[in-house]
Amino acid sequence: MTKRQKNTLMRIIVSAVLLIGVIVLEKTTAWPAWTYRVLVLVPYFIIGHDVLRKALLGIKNRQVFDENFLMATATVGAMILGETTEGVAVMLFYQIGELLQQLAVGRSRRSISALMDIRPDYANIEQEDGTLEQVDPDDVETGTVIVVQPGERIPIDGVVVEGNSSLNTAALTGESLPREVMPGDDVISGCVNNNGLLKVRTTKPFEESTVSRILDLVENSSMKKAKAENFIAKFARVYTPAVCGSALALAVIPPVVLGLAGQGWNFGTWVFRALTFLVISCPCALVVSIPLSFFGGIGGASRNGILVKGSNYLEALADASVVVFDKTGTLTKGVFEVTEITPAEGITSAELLECAALAESYSTHPVAKSLRQAAEKQLDQSRVGAVEEIAGHGVKAEVDGHEILAGNARLMDRFGVRYIPNEAAGTIVYAARDGQFLGSVTINDVLKEDTVDALRQMKACGIRRTVMLTGDAEQAAAAVAGQTGVDEYHSGLLPADKVAWIEKMLQEKTDKEVLCFVGDGINDAPVLSRADVGIAMGALGSDAAIEAADIVLMDDDIAKIPKAVMIARKCLRIVRENVVFAIGIKLICLVLSAFGYANMWWAVFADVGVMVLAVLNATRTLAMK
């Protein structure tokens, strides 16, 4: 509890005791009636002075219609009408409710922060005498060797220079299997060193390290507000003046009408009903619980290694109905193996493979890696001269002074090479030297273990259409599409074609449906930003993907996608429950109060009780797994 909250608690206790004291006096003594009315003012001012002050300041600053104004008017009105004890009690319960709400919100805020508490406090630097000095990670320069002891969190991204250990990446990825590292491996800040002592040479300053970027992203996520949140803000702006207007009408019109009709000018009753009406109408339950639900949903998702950049994306994800996948690295492992080598006449397999591998020796594309792996022997990169990457085609490279082409059939067509088409399923790399065809290499990718399962789950949770887009050739695409069971696929696409397909699918769907694109972030940035919701996978370390995507999966586990959709739906369901519940109860109580069936006690429940229940319901989002 903060100082302020403790103070409120004290005031609640003191004024409750005094109020009971006055009630007891009233029952046991026979002083003139006004004495009790004056005595009861003591607990009233103890518990309500801040509300009264804020209400007056509000009137002075032309900020009339807020909850302080509502409570002040209602209680002062009740006391003028002679319901002194009730007036004090309403104020007392209002303060208890406010305190409960603050405690609940504070508690969930803390548990979410704890969940995201991956900020390292210090970095160890070894001194000359062998002792360790703890320094602020912000002060560590790039290239410094830091020491990470067992049980400590890696503070800054870097490369292991000494030591072996297993790392716990759960805080970042939600993945419970530890990752083994040895000298030469990249390590990411935020992971916890499980057993061995590691010496790490930092490769980035602290503020650019993974952990800083993630914290920044998560902390800013509640700034991007969902439509539901903006709706509530607008709603509150119209709602409060409307309610005050109705209350005034309720206080004036019925008694005047009844009075003129000769049934007596019963102003007291109607003013009291109008005051009750005011207490009920406070919009706090909605205004508090909705951002809290989204915040909890985002927190719950991040515990599963799903980073959502804003409540608006969580809201959109709940309506996901079209999911478009990139193939390589998303549906498939992105680990390729050379499965067949088909050299042209007069060329040996080894020669073909070596040429292709050398041409691709600078590329980080998975296809290039598999070629290098298959070539087996150490490749001498100094033999390679100028390299030109042609997006969607392949590479043109100078090797030993010859012009080598390695890429797909379009590359061969583009340079007018006469080649023998290879009809095998898989990715085909054609190679040519100085315009002469060398042969083709067949490379196959394998599906991730859980791809089929994840796609089935997506169908089960109502995704209408799944589409695979790939730059690969028809045969390879058809084979993968067949295995995974996606609804449709489009092959042989350049990055620009992928954007065009997304545009087309965006037009085909209805306004309510949401299109998600899932990619691994390599070459996908334009598509990620064009889709309604762009999801980047395996984004640890890929800055471009983190920038472009709306939702970032920390590892490349495709099963996280149906999970993210489920979390989003559950979160939205809780939001809707709260909207319906809070507005529903309030409307019922408002009607009851207008007809005189609800007294001040009902009113306090409709305001404070509903708010506390809505907040408790909202905190359920925290528990989502």
Add this chain to the structure above:
Amino acid sequence: MKKTYEIYVDCANCAQKMEDTANKVEGVAKATVSFMTQKMKVEFAEGADAPAVMEEVLKACQKVEPDCEIKL
């Protein structure tokens, strides 16, 4: 230029009011208040003097919400 400030505000409706108010202050291009993280993120207009603008923001906010605080 964007900056994030820690704030204290005790109800969500009040946070919304602070946001509306901050957005009306001259020199503020866009302000967002998150009740949940108790933070105010302010994007300043071109050439605005951030500390001076924030003084104004604080003054304006305390007018609509007497209890609020902004750590400058």
